[in-house]
Amino acid sequence: MFTKIMKLGQKKFNKSDQDNTSGVNTVVRSSRPPTAAAAPTPNGESQSSAAPSPSQTPNHPMFTTPPSLEVLPLLKDVSSSDRPLLFMKKAHMCSCQCDFSDSLIMPREKEIKRQTLLELVDFLHSSSGKVNETMQSELIRMVSANMFRCLPPAHYENTGAPPEGNDPEEEEPYLEPWWPHLQLVYELLLRYVVSSEIEPRTAKKFINHTFVSRLLDLFDSEDPREREYLKTVLHRIYGKFIFHRPFIRCSIYNIFYKYLYETERCVGIGELLEILGSVINGFTVPMREEHVLYLVKAILPLHKSKGISIFHQQLSYCVVQFVEKDYKLADTVIRGLLKYWPLTNCNKEVLFLGELEEVLDVTEPSEFQRSVVPLFRKIGKCLNSANFQVAERALFLWNNEHIVGLIAENKDVIFPIIFEALERNMKGHWNQAVHGLSENVRRMFMEMDTELFEECEKQHAQNEAKACELLEQREMTWKRLEEAASLAAN
Secondary structure (H helix, E strand, C coil): HHHHHHHHHHHHHHHHHHHHCCCCCCECCCCCCCCCCCCCCCCCCCCEECCCCCCCCCHHHHHHHCCCCCCCCCHHHHCCCCCHHHHHHHHHHHHCCCHHHHHHCCCHHHHHHHHHHHHHHHHHHHHCCCCCCCHHHHHHHHHHHHHHHCCCHHHHHHHHCCCCCCCCCCCCCCCCCCCCHHHHHHHHHHHHHHHCCCCCCCCCCCCCCCHHHHHHHHHCCCCHHHHHHHHHHHHHHHHHHHHHHHHHHHHHHHHHHHHHHHHHHCCCCHHHHHHHHHHHHHCCCCCCCCHHHHHHHHHHHHHHHHCHHHHHHHHHCCCCCCCCCHHHHHHHHHEEEECCCCCHHHHHHHHHHHHHHHHHHHCCCHHHHHHHHHHHHHHHHHHCCHHHHHHHHHHHHHHHHHHHHHHHHHHHHHHHHHHHHHHHHCCCCHHHHHHHHHHHHHHHHHHHHHHHHHHHHHHHHHHHHHHHHHHHHHHHHHHHHHHHHHHHHH
């Protein structure tokens, strides 16, 4: 009896759909027809008149058996009055999930969904693609059903390897098996966000804080194609929805905190830094206190990460952007680099020296003077590094004309610090390239100021003489102790 009632109800539902669409075929055999209710409010809470989210709807396609998909008329082939309902039917149909674990499962349904998503993308992209509020509600519901999902475990969680233990360039990236559909969903969302026909005041009902937060969570995806789309979409959202900007910035910084102090999983950090680099470029001068605070508390500490090589290029760009925007931050950045300078990792030292050159290239002389002593003490240690790549990279700083100009203005302070390191390289470094570069820098110092150079040379000779004298005294002391010990033994 119950089965008969369900069949009768299904027939009525199908007949009603056909009447409402003026001959359009049934889209989905589902327990929930498309709804024209409003979406969640901007604060993420659902009102009685708002469309329920997928997680709140028990009968949502995401949690039911995938409905059978049927070919529908094209949007361009129906009248303008029938397009809204047909658009919602197509969006509702695309909310179902297809099984991509086996290419032989549901091949027809997969192709129908792919073609439908392509049509929706073209519809939004075309100038005639007018999307009212109820259509937007169903569209974002479909996008959420496809995008917001449980991500697979990370590679290191499956293998037991540490999160930073393997070189990501040597590993093959994980690729989502259902990317043919997911890519179109991302493209659809991107077209929606950038569309000039979509009013931000209306769209903020659907692109709210909850949606943005869940979007940021997807940066944990190991598929680089998905992270690239996420980067583009989030950047567009930041540019279009001004009221979301503080929330997005704060959320990105919170992800950095979580990475530094909890997970140490650096997936997506590079893409987030790329977004942040563009955001920093738009900051006003003088820099607001909160931006400087985040530089010190969230961005500079990323330099202590073990996996910094993965995102160092983007991190360096952000740091340089801060200094270019506000020259007074140069001293803060330089001291931050010195604070997190690696002690035993030569590869990181090479990265730090490259970033330091970029920072110094945009540093004003007044700020350079504030940190010149600790900075060149560190550079002096790098010059004497047994790793020839570190020593070479430090010596390459003298190939930069701006840095050489800064050094010339502060030669009285820098020469005494660097002179001894250069002499050690010329007398005892094992690498011939380092030896030759050190000789070139030494000659450059002599041409800058001959008198100061001779004074430093004289002081170095005196220091060596004192060191030899102390060594002789130490050896004599050990001899006396040995003699005293032998006499006591006899």
